[in-house]
Amino acid sequence: MKKLLVPVLVIIIFALLFVGCTNSSNSSSDSSVEIINSNQQNSNSNNNNNNNNNNNNNSSNNDTKKSDSNNASHKDKNVSNNKNTNKKLDNKTEKLLKDIKEKAIKGEIIDYDFKLGASIDDVINKLGKPSSENYVAEAKGNYFNFDSYNLSFGCNKGDQIFEIRSLNKDLKSLDLNNVENFFGKPDYTVTTKLKEKIIGYKITKDFKILFVFNTSTYKLDHYSVLYPSITHNSMAGDNGREW
Template sequence: MSLFFNKKSIVIIVMTLFVTIMAGCSNSSKPSGDAANNGKNSSETSESSEDKNSKSDAPSENSNVETSNTENNAQKAVLDNIKKLSEEGKIINCDFPVKTSTLQDIEKKWGKADKSDWVGEAKGNYATYSSKNVVFGTNKGDQVFEVRSFDSQLKQISLSDVKDFFGQPDHDVTSNGERIIGYKSGSEFKILFVFKDSGNDPKLDHYSVLYPSGTKNNMSGDKGREW
């Protein structure tokens, strides 16, 4: 009886040890909750960081749209200023209007021109003030009949910009490599836009406000320029 009991006790002890060892192995093979969560968080952080880097490297569509809108607004503002001033016979950044200004008026404030050339086709003498980006066309009586602007702001304006703002031109010709379109401004003045670049939508080179009546020569019967 004692021997049977001892054998039975030994079997129970062995079984208990076996179960304990197997349970320990099973627990050690599984990652702890904190370890699993840490691994998951690390993976998510890595993916999130990659997404952010990818988004930061990609160009912003909103930024491009805002830049385009800003440029369009700036061009429209220049064209609006051109239109309003032309009704007074003036160009941008110049206080000397056609019709009522003379070459003497200009020289009193700006001094002598850098150069002066007679242009028969344009019906007058053209005085260039390079530092002002302005050229004045005057008749034989020194009356200003045309003022041209070569302001740097104009270089960003395209042919389509002008047409979109002013509509279809009253005058449209191509001559000597230049595309010239014109619009009436009130009853006395006209605006001429000159494009020199090639292509379907060239950029503006310069523009002028013209007083056609100032190009007439009644003594010789010359009717002067229309545009």
């Protein structure tokens, strides 16, 4: 009986060892598969990251191109605007502005020979009674308006003419760009509550010229020649007008 037990035990031991080796082999195989799968997942993840980076780079390049294109477009518009502002004056416009300047140097306006510093009586003797007369505190004087002649004269207390305004309808053809192209950068500029843009130039040591534009169209409404120093009123302590 003892002799039979020994071989049986040996067989059982070998059987157990065989089963253990098989499980170990399968476990090792499964582990290897898991490692391979893990490596493949990491590889796929890296590929995805690379693809994302490439997409981001492409997007960035596209944005840069768009930005460059927009900048170029803005530059083109600015150049175009400058060309429009500085375009050459036509002969008729240039002649009108030249006449305005030459007459202003003499203290006069176009179409008439009335002079700054003269008496308003000289005007009344030639044109007759004014359409209206009113005192304008901001302008420092009395204004005599001759509507049928498109003229207005500002006078000090001694009835000397310190401002002559022309409301000639031909002036409506002029705009702000025309005037600035001919006369250059203004010595004076202001926008009033009446929606008027006024620019001024020193023409001589004594005389100045003012252009008044409607801010909705920037077409010239009227212009005037000015003799500021005779608006001074020492008796009232008023230094008078500068523009």
